[in-house]
Amino acid sequence: METVTMSVEGMTCGGCVASVTRVLKAIPGVADVDVTLEPGAAKVSFDSQRTGIPALRSAITEAGYDVVD
Numbered sequence: 796m797e798t799v800t801m802s803v804e805g806m807t808c809g810g811c812v813a814s815v816t817r818v819l820k821a822i823p824g825v826a827d828v829d830v831t832l833e834p835g836a837a838k839v840s841f842d843s844q845r846t847g848i849p850a851l852r853s854a855i856t857e858a859g860y861d862v863v864d
C-alpha cells in the first residue's frame with residue numbers, strides 16, 4: 796500500500812470535498828481517502844498494483860479541480 800498527498804486547488808466548500816472524496820474512492824485499488832479543504836489536499840492510500848498517481852490526478856481534474864505540484 797502506498798500513500799500520497801496531493802495539493803488540490805479549486806475546492807471551496809464541503810460539497811467540493813465530498814465530490815473529490817467520491818471520485819477518488821470510486822477508483823479500483825483506492826483503499827482510503829482523506830480530503831481537506833484548508834489546506835486543499837487529498838491524502839490517498841492505494842494499492843500500487845491496481846492504480847497509480849496518474850489515475851488519481853485525472854480523477855480529480857475530471858471532477859473540475861486542479862492538482863498542483
Ligand SMILES: [Cu+2]
Nearest residue numbers: 807808810811
Ligand atoms: Cu464546493
